Amino acid sequence: MDIRLQLTNTPKQKPVDETKLGFGHIFTDHMFLMNYKTGKGWHDARIVPHQNLNLAPSAMCLHYAQEIFEGLKAYRRDDGEIQLFRPEENFKRMNVSAKRLVIPQLPHEEEMVEALMKYIDIERDWVPRTKGASLYIRPFVIAVDPYLGVKPADEYLFIIIASPSGAYYSDGFNPVDIYVEKHYVRAVKGGMGFTKTGGNYAASLAAQDEAHQQNYSQVLWLDGIENKYIEEVGSMNIFFIINGEIVTPELQGSVLPGITRKSVLELCKSWGYKVSESRISIDEISDYYDKGQLDEVFGTGTAAVISPVGHLKWGDKVMLINEGKIGEVSRKIYDTLTGIQYGDLPDEFGWTRKLS
Numbered sequence: 001m002d003i004r005l006q007l008t009n010t011p012k013q014k015p016v017d018e019t020k021l022g023f024g025h026i027f028t029d030h031m032f033l034m035n036y037k038t039g040k041g042w043h044d045a046r047i048v049p050h051q052n053l054n055l056a057p058s059a060m061c062l063h064y065a066q067e068i069f070e071g072l073k074a075y076r077r078d079d080g081e082i083q084l085f086r087p088e089e090n091f092k093r094m095n096v097s098a099k100r101l102v103i104p105q106l107p108h109e110e111e112m113v114e115a116l117m118k119y120i121d122i123e124r125d126w127v128p129r130t131k132g133a134s135l136y137i138r139p140f141v142i143a144v145d146p147y148l149g150v151k152p153a154d155e156y157l158f159i160i161i162a163s164p165s166g167a168y169y170s171d172g173f174n175p176v177d178i179y180v181e182k183h184y185v186r187a188v189k190g191g192m193g194f195t196k197t198g199g200n201y202a203a204s205l206a207a208q209d210e211a212h213q214q215n216y217s218q219v220l221w222l223d224g225i226e227n228k229y230i231e232e233v234g235s236m237n238i239f240f241i242i243n244g245e246i247v248t249p250e251l252q253g254s255v256l257p258g259i260t261r262k263s264v265l266e267l268c269k270s271w272g273y274k275v276s277e278s279r280i281s282i283d284e285i286s287d288y289y290d291k292g293q294l295d296e297v298f299g300t301g302t303a304a305v306i307s308p309v310g311h312l313k314w315g316d317k318v319m320l321i322n323e324g325k326i327g328e329v330s331r332k333i334y335d336t337l338t339g340i341q342y343g344d345l346p347d348e349f350g351w352t353r354k355l356s
């Protein structure tokens with residue numbers, strides 16, 4: 001891919017205190033852009049100063065939400081080098097999302113990873129040096145035709161922006177409290193649950209808002225048809241350890257195929273655990289809990305990596321998981337994945353991609 005460079009003459013001051021970065025507030029000096037037009041394909045790949053977009057108020061993405069995104073991180077190793085974690089998986093998934101939203105396919109994932117690495121190389125000084133902090137990377141595509149009719153657009157923008165972000169667990173690696181959502185659903189069979197698109201997040205906000213009002217950090221989503229089978233927790237995938245066996249809901253269309261989820265499955269399999277992807281109901285989980293067989297519960301996603309669950313509330317019943325403490329397996333997975341991501345542990349799976 002030919003990438004045109006227009007670098008800034010006025011670089012921003014980099015954040016001094018990396019413990020106060022937070023998430024998603026600060027942006028690097030540049031962004032990556034590429035245009036699409038029917039008949040012309042993707043063209044004019046460029047890296048330019050981070051700036052506001054010039055969009056028509058009628059731009060289609062603003063009205064009918066034809067939009068997809070991804071999220072991944074660049075990590076700084078102790079030797080100063082920078083690496084990414086399975087970035088080709090993000091671009092593969094982005095093309096799955098694109099297909100569902102009738103957005104044109106992006107170039108092959110390897111070509112996209114190369115373009116991303118060129119961009120991150122330019123922004124390399126923005127990758128934090130504090131352990132746990134990272135450069136959060138947000139690729140996305142929006143439909144930009146100035147048109148109010150409902151149809152797939154003819155013009156798109158692909159953009160990558162990047163944001164130095166602090167450690168997710170700035171107050172320590174602590175379990176969270178969640179409740180089973182009985183009213184709202186996030187996604188349904190035949191819908192867009194398996195894609196990363198803004199609409200799924202918009203659909204989740206009301207439940208998230210109510211959860212926060214009740215001092216819960218997330219909701220556990222059930223399936224949208226029978227309101228019975230477990231799907232995800234907030235915007236993370238969910239895992240249960242039942243009698244020493246690792247179980248996660250199967251991917252049946254309404255669950256997002258997380259890259260952390262996939263990595264946890266591969267890692268636990270390599271350690272000799274029995275792992276399964278299956279349809280699992282909240283009633284079954286409650287029964288295992290009553291029998292003392294629900295060992296650990298945790299969410300997985302790029303942001304938190306592993307998010308242990310302390311309390312799981314279902315109606316009037318509150319399940320206290322592993323005495324509210326971080327489980328042994330949750331801890332081991334967290335330490336191993338973050339160890340690989342930051343280059344502190346050998347990458348036996350070939351998951352990391354170092355910037356040259």
Ligand SMILES: *Cc1c(COP(=O)(O)O)cnc(C)c1O
Pocket residue numbers: 071196232234235236237256257258259260261300301302303
């Ligand atoms: C992004 C996302 C996840 C986690 O995916 P990762 O690739 O592990 O970051 C899980 N659920 C939803 C709904 C998501 O949007």
